[in-house]
Amino acid sequence: MSASSLPQGGLPAAAAPVAPKVETPFRRFVSEFFESKSAILGLVVFVSAVLIALFAPLIAPQNPYDLAQLDIMDGRMEPGTVGGAGFTYWLGTDDQGRDMLSGIMYGLRISLMVGVGSAIIACVVGASLGLLAAYAGGRTDSIIMRLVDLQLSFPSILAALMILAFLGKGVFNVVLALVIVEWAYYARTVRGTALVERRREYIEAAQCLALPTHRIIFRHLLPNCMPPLIVVGTMQIARAIALEATLSFLGLGVPITEPSLGLLISNGYEYMLSGKYWISFYPGIALLVTIVSINLVGDHLRDVLNPRLKK
Template structure:
């Protein structure tokens, strides 16, 4: 369509602007931010992670440095000023440790165990799952029977048995969680890889006689990442909860390396006497951490799997 000037000369209409194309990362961020709860979970988890990372610099006290503890300040109520003029905003435990500082340090161990075990279990399970799907035959049968065997045991029971044999320790807890978690990743990746290996790009790579390792890790793995990311997010929250349970039962981390579960366990016997804060505040910190991760995981599932969108 065109218009004319006062002299009658035609003027061509301005071309329509080209549609703006968003990159995959920008599109992912915009879709993730559509959920206010997921965005809130991301903000809360980021704050928690920063607190855990910088705990030695921002915590009012090192709760496991004996030189900074005063046994006379044991079991003080929240907001009480100690003998040295130090204010315990969340109270103290039976050893005179500042609960606020204890939670900050406890978050470090809980996140280290949760994220560390999830990363290692993801690497192991994803590798075995892709190998099972790509190789097929006896290899697939053996790996999936191991997966079925692993998933037939309750996770908490299997972890308790492993730690009863290995003993306490952060690395032992991580190893126990890896052993009870890898099967979830293997089954998820195998299901996705079975679909992807029938696609044309895999057949083309095989026709070019590319090495099996390259086909798996350069072509197959990237297309299995969306469901893997969702499972990993959920498993981090699950690993943190499992570690807290193990520490509460006395088979997790030692008392020299506190976690939120151990802090909850330390105050459990004082709940009936009214000293609620020793277990209550670490429990709230654990609950907020797990809920924030789950909120992110729910939205990641919807974003990375369009079929689940309403």
């Protein structure tokens, strides 16, 4: 090293210290979530199902509910058969000549819309009541939790059947029935977490500052109840999709003009014994794959967001 390259003191300048990279909670969550290959697979499958449902009118080979595109003479054709108009039915057709591949794409739209929509509404209702019960306590807590106990004492499918028997078919009625049978799970989960958080110092500090009650509940208490709420919400989406399929299979779900995967399965049930398996089989596989993918994501979310379950 030449003298001209040295600083005035004659010694080389020390390298500037590199600041350690700060790992935010979000980055930690993302890194831990993507450590699981099953969770990644479930997320990819679920996102693919959502995209297929959203863009079904653009990518489906046929609009299965446009009567002008249906040919009754192509009814119950086997998978891979070419129809009378030269159209290839890759997954076969049902008794109305409806392309099963297109029917599954359109059926996913109704199943996901009902499942996700009912889960979100039930989450809002249940979480609000759970937070109110935990924060208010006393008689308010007792009334809300007795309603929760009453709701949970009935099997969900039985309660939904009774509600739809009174309200009738329809997408809105199915969503309403699912909200009624699901909100109690969110309320109980949020109340349990909120009771612990309510005794924390930050809640006492907010109360000492005389902050409005709604601000304490929704700005301070709710964010700390989100991890278990996210896990329960993920599981309830899969449960809502399965419940809707069951109700539609039994004939009390969505109308035939807006069929979901459950109704598609029901349409082919009577043809199973005659060997026309594809009418029910392929919608059933699509339903199974969708529910399993959501459960894979939910299971890993539970492990990541609950420190006691981490290995």
